[in-house]
Amino acid sequence: MFGRADERAAIHDLVLDGARLVTITGTAGVGKTRLAIAIGEASSARYGGRVRFVDLATVTDPGLVVPTVAASLGLAVPHGAGGALDAFIGASPDTPPTLVILDNFEQVVAAGPDLAYILAYCSWLQMLITSRERLRLRGEHEIELLPFPVPAATPDLTVAAARTNPAVALFVHSARAVQPHFDVDDTNLGTVVELVRRLDGVPLAVELAAGHLKVLSTAEILNLLRQRLDALAAGPRDLPERQRTLRSALDWSHRLLDAGEGRLFRTLSVFRGGCDLASLAAVAGVRDTAEVLPAVQSLLDKSLVLRVSVGDTPRLAMLEYVRQYAAEQLERADDAETVRAAHGARFAALAVELGSAHGGAQGGQGRRLARLEADHDNFRAALEWVLAQPGRNGASMALTMSVALAEFWFMRGYFDEGAHWLRAAMSTAGPDAPPGLLAAASAAAGRIAFGQGRYDEASACYQDAIDRAGHADLPAERAAALTGLAEVHAYLGVYGPALDLLKESLAIRERIGDIAGRARATNSLALLYLHQGRNEQALELFERGLELFGQLDDTWGMAWSMSNAADAERALDRPVEAVEHYRRALDLAAEIGLSAAVAAALEGLSALDVHQGRFEAATMRYAAAQAVRQSIGSSTSPTRRATLERLVGTARAALGDERFTAAWERGRATAPASLAETPPDAAPPVAEESAPDALLSQREREVALLAARGLTNRLVAKELGISENTVGRHLENIYRKLAVRSRTELAAWGYHGGLPELSAAETDTTR
Template identity: 40%
Template sequence: MQELRIEPTPLIGRERELVAIRQMLHREDVRLLTLIGPAGVGKTRLAMQAVQEQHEFFADGVFVILLAQINDSEQVLPALAHTLGIREVADRPMLERLVEGLKERHVLLLLDNFEQVVSAAFYLAELLARCSRLKLLVTSREAFHLRAEHEFAVAPLEIPNPSQLPDLTTLSRNESVALFLERAQAVKADFLLTPANAAVVAQICVRLDGLPLALELAAARIKLLPPRALLARLSQRLQVLTGGARDLPPHQQTLRATLAWSYNLLSAREKRLFRWLSIFDRGCALEAAEAVCTALVSDASGAPVLEGIASLLDKSLLQRASADDEEPRCVMLETVRDYGLECLAACGEMEAVRQAHAYYYLLLAEQAEQELASGVQQDMYLARLKWEHDNLRAAMRYMLEQAEAGRSSEMALRLGGALLPFWMMQGYWSEGRAFLRQALTMREGAAVSAQAKALAAAGKLAFQQGDYDQAEKLAGENLGLFREIGDTRGSALALEILGMVAWNRGNLSSAQALLQEALALYKQTNDKEGMVNSLFALAWLLRSQGEYNRARVLCEESLALSGDLGDTRRVADAQLLMAQMLFDTQAAPTTVRSQVEDVLVLYRQVEDKEGIAACFHLSGQITLLQGETEEARSWFEQSVALHKELGHQAGLAWAVSGLARVALAQSDYVAARNRYEES
């Protein structure tokens, strides 16, 4: 009977996995259990721990067969025979000898690192079919797809949430952190988790995806590099994570080596697909992967791409990350993606793949722009853009790099114009302005329509952040361009921005004239989305002048059109204005509070931060009037926080003045004065 080796280090975490694996091994219907996971996830260590103390359940023993040094499928059976003490006989096939030796024996065999001899899986099926008391536990980076197989996915260790770190004791029990600490203390005995380094250690664990091998290699560097210096070097993690223990197999002594081990087992087509998919930042929808890869070569039709993705999922180089009823998303661990990008650059494919990636996300943004405006599929497309935000940012970077290199900025201008609704709704105003500012400085030679639309988007965002001079300049410039190309809708949008600027500067008559001109143009083209915006702006303007009846009529018209469009955000806008007018006039003091609560639900549904902040402000006004000063303070403080996040200067001033009124109501005159001065 083989004596199992004693592992030199303790197994950190994995308590749930160990219980589940042992329970499955004891089930009669589980004959072949395959532990599957990406490189460095700790399959071998987990399997070794799982078979400890199993002799009492397997009368004829537990045996471990290490296959890391075997790359020929024909050598698997001899390796099994050698471990089991079964001698080779000249006139008898090795499979038959193994069947004879195992047929009556109740044994558990652990076969480690089976991925490079996966074609030998047929022999496992034969052994199981002919040896009724045999049970197999196998570690592999891919499944075998045998009828007897039960797959067990080995995931990375639990990682902490850097934005919500618990106390040190709790953090030290996090699986990734605990492993990092244990291995760091093995090379630097006085290393401790402290308030000063806790956040950095947590970031290290997150950056390394909770992969045990990566964590162990990183921890070994603590002898030289303190945590902050180590974290800074993880941008080049494949260069840093080397120098593993000498008693490990060679392919586990560096992170690059263990990833190369998986990569080299792929077919040429799978290698190419793996490289291409590494371009996606934090994963992508299956549709995006198919579109980008199909665009790159003529022989990458949808079916082969889909099959290739399924194969990479099987081989643990991709993970699936989505609910069962959603479009699947393919995700690479960041450590795996780093290796893929390195291979992509080495093969000279980086430029072509980045271009295809950027073009796909431009088209997605332009399609989403239409859907966000129409409201019919607003929620779905907003969710898609949120999921793909990192990829959109990658596309933005590529397009700016192209423009800076002397190529056309048209793609960047188009993307900036298309992303305006997303930036507006999600509160990425500063991000949008920064991108558009750079793109517009390089707009020479681009199509006039692309320039005008980008100028309009930049003007709208400048207005939102209270930069009225810049908003007026940009809107005036794009109005000229839109008129030059005969774009009536674009001209209306520019007039709308100019009208809002005039209003905020106190020029009410000019504001009303500009907004009415914009409304007339929208009606001329039957642009219902534009009509909603202008009617809403005119209603706010009339409300500010105390003309509540006229404002209510326009607001109701805006609300009706928004409802017809199925546009939740614009419905919420109109309902909030109606509630604000009810509060102003005290026409329905007992119902206005519940109305604001209903509107807040709508804004939260579409995640419109500006609308949510406005609801907080009005809730503060209502509760302050009702004498509930502490609740009012809470509402105003939440409004202040969101307006600060957005960079919404006018909204911030209103919210701070609300806090001043709370202080005044509480007879705290010093605080009230300070708040009024701040606003």
């Protein structure tokens, strides 16, 4: 960081001395965000890593500030009038000290009283805020961040002295990004000094000016800047002088653009969080991305656009200050509404394209989810725009988008947001919307309510979807809603109706050839059996569902099927297999960001840990799982929750309050995916200490005995009332655990004491 040592020390001291609310104020582009980030990094150790950065650049509604802060802290937001404020009131007073950095607060300054309310209740919380204006709250400490001081324009100024000036140092640093060997010397000293003086030392303006050294000399930059500054003499007088100076730098950069570059610059302002080239081309109204490449490259060279990457996909983005300036230019142009309409149409189409794909389509499920995540802010902006359009077209488009995005919201845990958009779209659409679309929207709303544990609401939504789909003779929509309603009933212990609904759903799926629907309904039926204690049948169905999801390359389905199968194996006292499937489920879920599935797998591993006496590991895993659930507002079935809480109570009793609390905090602070393996401070699994024959579950011993006696897989299946596939899977596990390769070796092991029931006369080793 250049030239901020005094301000940094002052703010750091305030924060460490316990100031509850510190606000860094200053004009746009002065470096408030960078300074706040530096303070956060320097303070991280003091807070044990509990420093959270919240960018409010895309939050324009003051009412969303508190929920956004709550989400950053992983607080579960209760439903009701209090909402997010109640999440803070209900937070434990023993919560470790936490520093929250809120960036770009000036556009939601009306939320200031809510922050005061939170701070009054949460003694463990401190806030560091960046804003163009102070909040004017009691107890607020304001640090005004001024532009960098600039060198005096005196004849005796030396090169060495100029280099120590922060504004000049920043110019040199930024210039070297485009001219690696650039430096201040006797030939350019006067020009560089005048440049930073004319820019008033505003960091963003200095950086923008330096970025033009790729195509212009310092003298040419200064000449253009002189002309533009003169032209701004009659600029808006209601803006602060320094903001007029920053605006002059941006205005000057904009002036350097040709017509095509200027049009693209304005177009880029409608994107939130950036975009890829394909979306830019679509909104710009060209067919080929190659048509926009020259203008894009020019904007990159002029430092008006940034190149960023999300995964392996390059994207274009703007600094928020620059985007706001470009948006002003768009407002003055005659094509503003055309550009916004093109943006809405592009992301409506993209939502349908990505949201309606399944399995391996569109580059695979993980890639689709990543693309949806990268453009989430754009989908939000598009939804806002289409909902504001009059007539049926806008309402229908909003409903179509919401239904298409519902699976993404559900998988990634955006439950509150999904519910919000679906309600808004359905209320705007009204009863005259296409019945299939309304049925799908009701089912989507039911699924999201189910994910939140709002079972009455989920039931009502699913029933509405069933009725609508039935009246309109839409079998696929009806089957989806039947499955959803069955899942609600199963979670609440209403097993008879749940079974009837699933049978009807499966029959429809079979009739219309819907493999994806069959996979989900099969998994749901298996869950029903698991709730009823029919564990062998549940496991067999989970494996069948896993096979169907595998055919579709559906990572979400495979992750959940594996985690559910592990639950069944745990119930059947098969810990080795359960651990293997939980870990695989955790890997798959973490790979594509399935937070709820990550939590479920960790909960299962935690339950196994308790049964095997690894109480610290159990506590850490369960704490991590609950942190994940709280961050997304996810719930689980009442029966499962009661069981898990009872097991955690066992762990607490075994560890004592002090050790339990320490393990709990470690778990919450640990990356969930890293807990797939047993934490290093835990005792090794019981199974790893046992003799080989102790590794076999009761069912595996039964299979081993019959196989060693010479029965084929088919006969073993018939004898035990299970499928041949299940027998085959058991034998694979038996061979692996016992390190044998055939029935002959299995029989030999059994004859020599592994299976006392086995006699030599009964053993046929020819198979």
